[in-house]
Amino acid sequence: MAASPLKPHWVQPSHPDIQEVIINEAEFTSKSLSRVALPPWGLFARLDFPPCTLAREPTYATVQMSRDMHLNLNSDLLYINHSCEPSLIFDMTRLVVIAGPKGLQPGDELTFFYPSTEWTMAQPFDCLCGEKTCRGRISGAADMSDDQLRGMLLNKHIYELLDERKALEAAASRQASENGAAGGTEEENGLTKKVNGKGSANGSHHGAEKFPAQEASPGAVDGSLRRGPTSRELSGEMGGDTSVY
Ligand SMILES: [Zn+2]
Known part of the structure:
Protein backbone atom coordinates (compact mmCIF):
# COMPACT_ATOMS: atom_id res chain seq x y z
CA MET A 1 0.00 0.00 0.00
CA ASP A 143 -16.04 2.44 12.99
CA MET A 144 -16.13 -1.17 14.16
CA SER A 145 -19.38 -2.92 15.05
CA ASP A 146 -20.14 -4.38 18.45
CA ASP A 147 -19.71 -7.83 16.92
CA GLN A 148 -16.27 -6.95 15.62
CA LEU A 149 -15.15 -5.70 19.03
CA ARG A 150 -16.76 -8.43 21.09
CA GLY A 151 -14.35 -10.40 23.21
CA MET A 152 -11.39 -8.14 22.51
CA LEU A 153 -9.45 -6.39 25.24
CA LEU A 154 -9.83 -2.68 24.72
CA ASN A 155 -8.25 0.29 26.43
CA LYS A 156 -10.08 2.43 28.93
CA HIS A 157 -10.38 5.42 26.59
CA ILE A 158 -11.97 3.21 23.94
CA TYR A 159 -14.55 1.87 26.40
CA GLU A 160 -15.28 5.41 27.54
CA LEU A 161 -15.73 6.70 24.01
CA LEU A 162 -17.96 3.75 23.11
CA ASP A 163 -20.08 4.23 26.24
CA GLU A 164 -20.34 7.92 25.57
CA ARG A 165 -21.50 7.30 22.05
CA LYS A 166 -24.12 4.82 23.23
CA ALA A 167 -25.41 7.34 25.73
CA LEU A 168 -25.66 9.95 22.97
CA GLU A 169 -27.39 7.48 20.70
CA ALA A 170 -29.86 6.59 23.42
CA ALA A 171 -30.54 10.27 24.03
CA ALA A 172 -30.95 10.90 20.31
CA SER A 173 -33.24 7.92 20.06
CA ARG A 174 -35.39 9.20 22.94
CA GLN A 175 -35.43 12.61 21.36
CA ALA A 176 -36.42 11.11 18.03
CA SER A 177 -39.29 9.14 19.50
CA GLU A 178 -40.49 12.22 21.36
CA ASN A 179 -40.29 14.17 18.14
CA GLY A 180 -42.00 11.29 16.41
CA ALA A 181 -44.86 11.41 18.89
CA ALA A 182 -45.05 15.14 18.27
CA GLY A 183 -44.85 14.71 14.53
CA GLY A 184 -41.05 14.90 14.15
CA THR A 185 -39.36 14.42 10.82
CA GLU A 186 -36.84 11.94 9.47
CA GLU A 187 -34.20 14.64 9.49
CA GLU A 188 -34.49 14.98 13.22
CA ASN A 189 -33.86 11.29 13.55
CA GLY A 190 -30.68 11.70 11.57
CA LEU A 191 -28.59 12.40 14.65
CA THR A 192 -28.51 8.73 15.49
CA LYS A 193 -27.04 7.91 12.12
CA LYS A 194 -24.52 10.67 12.34
CA VAL A 195 -23.41 9.64 15.80
CA ASN A 196 -23.00 6.03 14.83
CA GLY A 197 -23.20 4.71 11.32
CA LYS A 198 -22.95 1.08 12.34
CA GLY A 199 -23.43 0.13 15.93
CA SER A 200 -26.75 -0.52 17.56
CA ALA A 201 -28.28 2.27 19.57
CA ASN A 202 -28.92 0.18 22.63
CA GLY A 203 -26.28 -2.54 22.55
CA SER A 204 -24.75 -3.57 25.82
CA HIS A 205 -21.02 -3.75 26.45
CA HIS A 206 -18.96 -5.82 24.05
CA GLY A 207 -18.39 -8.61 26.44
CA ALA A 208 -14.74 -7.72 26.27
CA GLU A 209 -12.82 -8.20 29.44
CA LYS A 210 -11.02 -5.46 31.26
CA PHE A 211 -7.30 -5.64 31.53
CA PRO A 212 -6.08 -7.76 34.40
ZN1 LIG B 1 -7.81 -10.45 11.23
Missing part, protein backbone atom coordinates in the same frame (compact mmCIF):
# COMPACT_ATOMS: atom_id res chain seq x y z
CA ALA A 2 2.62 2.52 1.03
CA ALA A 3 5.08 3.65 -1.57
CA SER A 4 8.07 3.55 0.69
CA PRO A 5 8.87 2.19 4.09
CA LEU A 6 9.22 4.50 7.00
CA LYS A 7 12.70 5.88 7.42
CA PRO A 8 13.52 5.16 11.02
CA HIS A 9 14.96 8.06 12.93
CA TRP A 10 16.04 6.00 15.93
CA VAL A 11 18.98 3.66 16.35
CA GLN A 12 18.15 0.13 15.23
CA PRO A 13 17.69 -2.35 16.65
CA SER A 14 15.92 -0.67 19.55
CA HIS A 15 14.73 -3.84 21.34
CA PRO A 16 17.17 -6.55 20.27
CA ASP A 17 16.70 -8.57 23.45
CA ILE A 18 12.99 -9.04 22.98
CA GLN A 19 12.15 -8.36 19.33
CA GLU A 20 13.39 -9.54 15.94
CA VAL A 21 12.30 -7.27 13.11
CA ILE A 22 11.91 -8.82 9.67
CA ILE A 23 11.59 -6.44 6.78
CA ASN A 24 10.57 -7.55 3.32
CA GLU A 25 11.75 -4.69 1.19
CA ALA A 26 10.42 -6.22 -2.02
CA GLU A 27 6.88 -6.35 -0.68
CA PHE A 28 7.10 -3.33 1.60
CA THR A 29 6.03 -5.39 4.54
CA SER A 30 7.51 -6.02 7.93
CA LYS A 31 6.83 -8.09 10.99
CA SER A 32 8.28 -8.75 14.38
CA LEU A 33 9.01 -11.99 16.19
CA SER A 34 9.40 -12.47 19.89
CA ARG A 35 12.79 -13.37 21.30
CA VAL A 36 11.41 -13.99 24.76
CA ALA A 37 9.05 -16.34 26.54
CA LEU A 38 6.50 -14.71 28.81
CA PRO A 39 3.64 -16.00 30.93
CA PRO A 40 0.13 -14.66 30.29
CA TRP A 41 0.04 -10.89 30.99
CA GLY A 42 3.84 -10.82 31.46
CA LEU A 43 5.60 -7.53 30.85
CA PHE A 44 7.02 -7.28 27.34
CA ALA A 45 8.06 -3.62 27.21
CA ARG A 46 7.48 -0.32 28.91
CA LEU A 47 6.43 2.71 26.92
CA ASP A 48 8.91 5.12 28.46
CA PHE A 49 9.32 8.82 27.72
CA PRO A 50 11.78 9.02 26.03
CA PRO A 51 11.95 7.37 23.59
CA CYS A 52 8.18 7.89 23.37
CA THR A 53 7.00 11.45 22.79
CA LEU A 54 3.54 12.91 23.03
CA ALA A 55 1.58 13.59 19.87
CA ARG A 56 -1.61 15.61 19.53
CA GLU A 57 -2.60 14.02 16.28
CA PRO A 58 -2.55 10.35 15.31
CA THR A 59 -0.22 9.18 12.55
CA TYR A 60 0.99 5.79 11.35
CA ALA A 61 3.73 6.09 13.98
CA THR A 62 1.54 6.79 17.01
CA VAL A 63 -0.51 4.79 19.46
CA GLN A 64 -3.49 6.43 21.13
CA MET A 65 -3.06 6.74 24.89
CA SER A 66 -6.19 8.62 25.92
CA ARG A 67 -9.17 10.23 24.25
CA ASP A 68 -7.10 13.12 22.94
CA MET A 69 -3.47 12.13 23.33
CA HIS A 70 -1.23 9.87 21.32
CA LEU A 71 2.37 8.84 21.61
CA ASN A 72 5.06 8.41 19.02
CA LEU A 73 6.74 5.10 19.70
CA ASN A 74 10.07 6.20 18.21
CA SER A 75 11.24 2.62 18.28
CA ASP A 76 11.01 -0.76 16.60
CA LEU A 77 7.80 -1.39 18.52
CA LEU A 78 6.31 0.39 15.53
CA TYR A 79 6.83 -2.87 13.58
CA ILE A 80 4.26 -4.73 15.64
CA ASN A 81 1.50 -5.61 13.21
CA HIS A 82 -2.21 -5.89 13.76
CA SER A 83 -3.84 -9.26 14.37
CA CYS A 84 -7.33 -10.31 15.41
CA GLU A 85 -5.69 -12.91 17.70
CA PRO A 86 -2.97 -10.66 19.05
CA SER A 87 -0.03 -11.92 21.04
CA LEU A 88 0.44 -8.59 22.82
CA ILE A 89 -1.68 -5.98 24.50
CA PHE A 90 -0.84 -2.29 24.57
CA ASP A 91 -2.10 -1.16 27.97
CA MET A 92 -2.08 2.59 27.52
CA THR A 93 -3.24 3.30 31.06
CA ARG A 94 -0.15 1.71 32.57
CA LEU A 95 1.99 2.49 29.51
CA VAL A 96 3.18 -1.07 29.15
CA VAL A 97 3.06 -3.73 26.48
CA ILE A 98 2.15 -7.08 27.97
CA ALA A 99 1.71 -10.62 26.68
CA GLY A 100 -1.84 -11.69 25.91
CA PRO A 101 -3.76 -14.40 27.74
CA LYS A 102 -1.79 -17.16 26.02
CA GLY A 103 1.59 -15.82 26.99
CA LEU A 104 4.43 -15.57 24.49
CA GLN A 105 6.99 -17.98 23.06
CA PRO A 106 10.21 -17.15 21.20
CA GLY A 107 9.39 -16.99 17.49
CA ASP A 108 5.77 -15.97 18.01
CA GLU A 109 4.78 -13.07 15.83
CA LEU A 110 4.33 -9.90 17.84
CA THR A 111 0.92 -8.42 17.15
CA PHE A 112 -1.77 -6.34 18.76
CA PHE A 113 -5.37 -5.44 18.01
CA TYR A 114 -5.19 -1.92 16.59
CA PRO A 115 -8.75 -0.89 17.51
CA SER A 116 -7.87 -1.66 21.15
CA THR A 117 -6.02 1.65 21.23
CA GLU A 118 -7.19 3.61 18.18
CA TRP A 119 -10.56 5.34 18.10
CA THR A 120 -10.18 6.38 14.49
CA MET A 121 -7.80 5.34 11.74
CA ALA A 122 -7.19 7.34 8.60
CA GLN A 123 -6.72 4.21 6.53
CA PRO A 124 -8.85 1.23 7.46
CA PHE A 125 -7.65 -2.01 5.90
CA ASP A 126 -8.80 -5.55 5.25
CA CYS A 127 -7.13 -7.79 7.78
CA LEU A 128 -5.24 -10.77 6.41
CA CYS A 129 -4.40 -12.33 9.76
CA GLY A 130 -5.99 -15.59 8.64
CA GLU A 131 -7.50 -16.33 12.06
CA LYS A 132 -10.92 -17.94 12.28
CA THR A 133 -11.90 -15.03 14.44
CA CYS A 134 -10.66 -12.46 11.93
CA ARG A 135 -12.68 -9.25 12.26
CA GLY A 136 -12.35 -8.46 8.56
CA ARG A 137 -12.23 -4.75 7.87
CA ILE A 138 -10.09 -3.11 10.52
CA SER A 139 -10.55 0.53 11.39
CA GLY A 140 -10.56 2.61 14.53
CA ALA A 141 -12.96 1.33 17.20
CA ALA A 142 -15.35 4.14 16.30
CA ALA A 213 -5.27 -5.63 37.41
CA GLN A 214 -1.71 -6.80 37.36
CA GLU A 215 1.25 -4.61 38.02
CA ALA A 216 3.94 -5.21 35.46
CA SER A 217 7.12 -6.11 37.24
CA PRO A 218 9.92 -3.61 36.74
CA GLY A 219 13.19 -4.84 35.35
CA ALA A 220 11.65 -7.76 33.49
CA VAL A 221 12.41 -6.05 30.24
CA ASP A 222 15.22 -3.90 29.00
CA GLY A 223 13.82 -0.39 28.90
CA SER A 224 15.72 0.62 25.77
CA LEU A 225 14.07 0.80 22.36
CA ARG A 226 14.81 0.65 18.53
CA ARG A 227 13.73 1.69 14.90
CA GLY A 228 12.50 0.64 11.36
CA PRO A 229 9.77 0.75 8.69
CA THR A 230 6.41 -0.45 9.68
CA SER A 231 3.65 -2.58 8.30
CA ARG A 232 1.26 -0.32 10.12
CA GLU A 233 2.18 2.21 7.52
CA LEU A 234 1.62 -0.43 4.87
CA SER A 235 -1.37 -2.29 6.16
CA GLY A 236 -3.29 0.63 7.54
CA GLU A 237 -2.13 4.00 8.57
CA MET A 238 -3.36 5.12 11.92
CA GLY A 239 -4.62 8.61 11.55
CA GLY A 240 -7.60 10.84 11.54
CA ASP A 241 -9.30 12.79 14.20
CA THR A 242 -9.68 11.25 17.62
CA SER A 243 -12.99 12.93 18.12
CA VAL A 244 -16.20 11.71 16.54
CA TYR A 245 -17.85 15.04 16.68
Whole structure:
Protein backbone atom coordinates (compact mmCIF):
# COMPACT_ATOMS: atom_id res chain seq x y z
CA MET A 1 0.00 0.00 0.00
CA ALA A 2 2.62 2.52 1.03
CA ALA A 3 5.08 3.65 -1.57
CA SER A 4 8.07 3.55 0.69
CA PRO A 5 8.87 2.19 4.09
CA LEU A 6 9.22 4.50 7.00
CA LYS A 7 12.70 5.88 7.42
CA PRO A 8 13.52 5.16 11.02
CA HIS A 9 14.96 8.06 12.93
CA TRP A 10 16.04 6.00 15.93
CA VAL A 11 18.98 3.66 16.35
CA GLN A 12 18.15 0.13 15.23
CA PRO A 13 17.69 -2.35 16.65
CA SER A 14 15.92 -0.67 19.55
CA HIS A 15 14.73 -3.84 21.34
CA PRO A 16 17.17 -6.55 20.27
CA ASP A 17 16.70 -8.57 23.45
CA ILE A 18 12.99 -9.04 22.98
CA GLN A 19 12.15 -8.36 19.33
CA GLU A 20 13.39 -9.54 15.94
CA VAL A 21 12.30 -7.27 13.11
CA ILE A 22 11.91 -8.82 9.67
CA ILE A 23 11.59 -6.44 6.78
CA ASN A 24 10.57 -7.55 3.32
CA GLU A 25 11.75 -4.69 1.19
CA ALA A 26 10.42 -6.22 -2.02
CA GLU A 27 6.88 -6.35 -0.68
CA PHE A 28 7.10 -3.33 1.60
CA THR A 29 6.03 -5.39 4.54
CA SER A 30 7.51 -6.02 7.93
CA LYS A 31 6.83 -8.09 10.99
CA SER A 32 8.28 -8.75 14.38
CA LEU A 33 9.01 -11.99 16.19
CA SER A 34 9.40 -12.47 19.89
CA ARG A 35 12.79 -13.37 21.30
CA VAL A 36 11.41 -13.99 24.76
CA ALA A 37 9.05 -16.34 26.54
CA LEU A 38 6.50 -14.71 28.81
CA PRO A 39 3.64 -16.00 30.93
CA PRO A 40 0.13 -14.66 30.29
CA TRP A 41 0.04 -10.89 30.99
CA GLY A 42 3.84 -10.82 31.46
CA LEU A 43 5.60 -7.53 30.85
CA PHE A 44 7.02 -7.28 27.34
CA ALA A 45 8.06 -3.62 27.21
CA ARG A 46 7.48 -0.32 28.91
CA LEU A 47 6.43 2.71 26.92
CA ASP A 48 8.91 5.12 28.46
CA PHE A 49 9.32 8.82 27.72
CA PRO A 50 11.78 9.02 26.03
CA PRO A 51 11.95 7.37 23.59
CA CYS A 52 8.18 7.89 23.37
CA THR A 53 7.00 11.45 22.79
CA LEU A 54 3.54 12.91 23.03
CA ALA A 55 1.58 13.59 19.87
CA ARG A 56 -1.61 15.61 19.53
CA GLU A 57 -2.60 14.02 16.28
CA PRO A 58 -2.55 10.35 15.31
CA THR A 59 -0.22 9.18 12.55
CA TYR A 60 0.99 5.79 11.35
CA ALA A 61 3.73 6.09 13.98
CA THR A 62 1.54 6.79 17.01
CA VAL A 63 -0.51 4.79 19.46
CA GLN A 64 -3.49 6.43 21.13
CA MET A 65 -3.06 6.74 24.89
CA SER A 66 -6.19 8.62 25.92
CA ARG A 67 -9.17 10.23 24.25
CA ASP A 68 -7.10 13.12 22.94
CA MET A 69 -3.47 12.13 23.33
CA HIS A 70 -1.23 9.87 21.32
CA LEU A 71 2.37 8.84 21.61
CA ASN A 72 5.06 8.41 19.02
CA LEU A 73 6.74 5.10 19.70
CA ASN A 74 10.07 6.20 18.21
CA SER A 75 11.24 2.62 18.28
CA ASP A 76 11.01 -0.76 16.60
CA LEU A 77 7.80 -1.39 18.52
CA LEU A 78 6.31 0.39 15.53
CA TYR A 79 6.83 -2.87 13.58
CA ILE A 80 4.26 -4.73 15.64
CA ASN A 81 1.50 -5.61 13.21
CA HIS A 82 -2.21 -5.89 13.76
CA SER A 83 -3.84 -9.26 14.37
CA CYS A 84 -7.33 -10.31 15.41
CA GLU A 85 -5.69 -12.91 17.70
CA PRO A 86 -2.97 -10.66 19.05
CA SER A 87 -0.03 -11.92 21.04
CA LEU A 88 0.44 -8.59 22.82
CA ILE A 89 -1.68 -5.98 24.50
CA PHE A 90 -0.84 -2.29 24.57
CA ASP A 91 -2.10 -1.16 27.97
CA MET A 92 -2.08 2.59 27.52
CA THR A 93 -3.24 3.30 31.06
CA ARG A 94 -0.15 1.71 32.57
CA LEU A 95 1.99 2.49 29.51
CA VAL A 96 3.18 -1.07 29.15
CA VAL A 97 3.06 -3.73 26.48
CA ILE A 98 2.15 -7.08 27.97
CA ALA A 99 1.71 -10.62 26.68
CA GLY A 100 -1.84 -11.69 25.91
CA PRO A 101 -3.76 -14.40 27.74
CA LYS A 102 -1.79 -17.16 26.02
CA GLY A 103 1.59 -15.82 26.99
CA LEU A 104 4.43 -15.57 24.49
CA GLN A 105 6.99 -17.98 23.06
CA PRO A 106 10.21 -17.15 21.20
CA GLY A 107 9.39 -16.99 17.49
CA ASP A 108 5.77 -15.97 18.01
CA GLU A 109 4.78 -13.07 15.83
CA LEU A 110 4.33 -9.90 17.84
CA THR A 111 0.92 -8.42 17.15
CA PHE A 112 -1.77 -6.34 18.76
CA PHE A 113 -5.37 -5.44 18.01
CA TYR A 114 -5.19 -1.92 16.59
CA PRO A 115 -8.75 -0.89 17.51
CA SER A 116 -7.87 -1.66 21.15
CA THR A 117 -6.02 1.65 21.23
CA GLU A 118 -7.19 3.61 18.18
CA TRP A 119 -10.56 5.34 18.10
CA THR A 120 -10.18 6.38 14.49
CA MET A 121 -7.80 5.34 11.74
CA ALA A 122 -7.19 7.34 8.60
CA GLN A 123 -6.72 4.21 6.53
CA PRO A 124 -8.85 1.23 7.46
CA PHE A 125 -7.65 -2.01 5.90
CA ASP A 126 -8.80 -5.55 5.25
CA CYS A 127 -7.13 -7.79 7.78
CA LEU A 128 -5.24 -10.77 6.41
CA CYS A 129 -4.40 -12.33 9.76
CA GLY A 130 -5.99 -15.59 8.64
CA GLU A 131 -7.50 -16.33 12.06
CA LYS A 132 -10.92 -17.94 12.28
CA THR A 133 -11.90 -15.03 14.44
CA CYS A 134 -10.66 -12.46 11.93
CA ARG A 135 -12.68 -9.25 12.26
CA GLY A 136 -12.35 -8.46 8.56
CA ARG A 137 -12.23 -4.75 7.87
CA ILE A 138 -10.09 -3.11 10.52
CA SER A 139 -10.55 0.53 11.39
CA GLY A 140 -10.56 2.61 14.53
CA ALA A 141 -12.96 1.33 17.20
CA ALA A 142 -15.35 4.14 16.30
CA ASP A 143 -16.04 2.44 12.99
CA MET A 144 -16.13 -1.17 14.16
CA SER A 145 -19.38 -2.92 15.05
CA ASP A 146 -20.14 -4.38 18.45
CA ASP A 147 -19.71 -7.83 16.92
CA GLN A 148 -16.27 -6.95 15.62
CA LEU A 149 -15.15 -5.70 19.03
CA ARG A 150 -16.76 -8.43 21.09
CA GLY A 151 -14.35 -10.40 23.21
CA MET A 152 -11.39 -8.14 22.51
CA LEU A 153 -9.45 -6.39 25.24
CA LEU A 154 -9.83 -2.68 24.72
CA ASN A 155 -8.25 0.29 26.43
CA LYS A 156 -10.08 2.43 28.93
CA HIS A 157 -10.38 5.42 26.59
CA ILE A 158 -11.97 3.21 23.94
CA TYR A 159 -14.55 1.87 26.40
CA GLU A 160 -15.28 5.41 27.54
CA LEU A 161 -15.73 6.70 24.01
CA LEU A 162 -17.96 3.75 23.11
CA ASP A 163 -20.08 4.23 26.24
CA GLU A 164 -20.34 7.92 25.57
CA ARG A 165 -21.50 7.30 22.05
CA LYS A 166 -24.12 4.82 23.23
CA ALA A 167 -25.41 7.34 25.73
CA LEU A 168 -25.66 9.95 22.97
CA GLU A 169 -27.39 7.48 20.70
CA ALA A 170 -29.86 6.59 23.42
CA ALA A 171 -30.54 10.27 24.03
CA ALA A 172 -30.95 10.90 20.31
CA SER A 173 -33.24 7.92 20.06
CA ARG A 174 -35.39 9.20 22.94
CA GLN A 175 -35.43 12.61 21.36
CA ALA A 176 -36.42 11.11 18.03
CA SER A 177 -39.29 9.14 19.50
CA GLU A 178 -40.49 12.22 21.36
CA ASN A 179 -40.29 14.17 18.14
CA GLY A 180 -42.00 11.29 16.41
CA ALA A 181 -44.86 11.41 18.89
CA ALA A 182 -45.05 15.14 18.27
CA GLY A 183 -44.85 14.71 14.53
CA GLY A 184 -41.05 14.90 14.15
CA THR A 185 -39.36 14.42 10.82
CA GLU A 186 -36.84 11.94 9.47
CA GLU A 187 -34.20 14.64 9.49
CA GLU A 188 -34.49 14.98 13.22
CA ASN A 189 -33.86 11.29 13.55
CA GLY A 190 -30.68 11.70 11.57
CA LEU A 191 -28.59 12.40 14.65
CA THR A 192 -28.51 8.73 15.49
CA LYS A 193 -27.04 7.91 12.12
CA LYS A 194 -24.52 10.67 12.34
CA VAL A 195 -23.41 9.64 15.80
CA ASN A 196 -23.00 6.03 14.83
CA GLY A 197 -23.20 4.71 11.32
CA LYS A 198 -22.95 1.08 12.34
CA GLY A 199 -23.43 0.13 15.93
CA SER A 200 -26.75 -0.52 17.56
CA ALA A 201 -28.28 2.27 19.57
CA ASN A 202 -28.92 0.18 22.63
CA GLY A 203 -26.28 -2.54 22.55
CA SER A 204 -24.75 -3.57 25.82
CA HIS A 205 -21.02 -3.75 26.45
CA HIS A 206 -18.96 -5.82 24.05
CA GLY A 207 -18.39 -8.61 26.44
CA ALA A 208 -14.74 -7.72 26.27
CA GLU A 209 -12.82 -8.20 29.44
CA LYS A 210 -11.02 -5.46 31.26
CA PHE A 211 -7.30 -5.64 31.53
CA PRO A 212 -6.08 -7.76 34.40
CA ALA A 213 -5.27 -5.63 37.41
CA GLN A 214 -1.71 -6.80 37.36
CA GLU A 215 1.25 -4.61 38.02
CA ALA A 216 3.94 -5.21 35.46
CA SER A 217 7.12 -6.11 37.24
CA PRO A 218 9.92 -3.61 36.74
CA GLY A 219 13.19 -4.84 35.35
CA ALA A 220 11.65 -7.76 33.49
CA VAL A 221 12.41 -6.05 30.24
CA ASP A 222 15.22 -3.90 29.00
CA GLY A 223 13.82 -0.39 28.90
CA SER A 224 15.72 0.62 25.77
CA LEU A 225 14.07 0.80 22.36
CA ARG A 226 14.81 0.65 18.53
CA ARG A 227 13.73 1.69 14.90
CA GLY A 228 12.50 0.64 11.36
CA PRO A 229 9.77 0.75 8.69
CA THR A 230 6.41 -0.45 9.68
CA SER A 231 3.65 -2.58 8.30
CA ARG A 232 1.26 -0.32 10.12
CA GLU A 233 2.18 2.21 7.52
CA LEU A 234 1.62 -0.43 4.87
CA SER A 235 -1.37 -2.29 6.16
CA GLY A 236 -3.29 0.63 7.54
CA GLU A 237 -2.13 4.00 8.57
CA MET A 238 -3.36 5.12 11.92
CA GLY A 239 -4.62 8.61 11.55
CA GLY A 240 -7.60 10.84 11.54
CA ASP A 241 -9.30 12.79 14.20
CA THR A 242 -9.68 11.25 17.62
CA SER A 243 -12.99 12.93 18.12
CA VAL A 244 -16.20 11.71 16.54
CA TYR A 245 -17.85 15.04 16.68
ZN1 LIG B 1 -7.81 -10.45 11.23
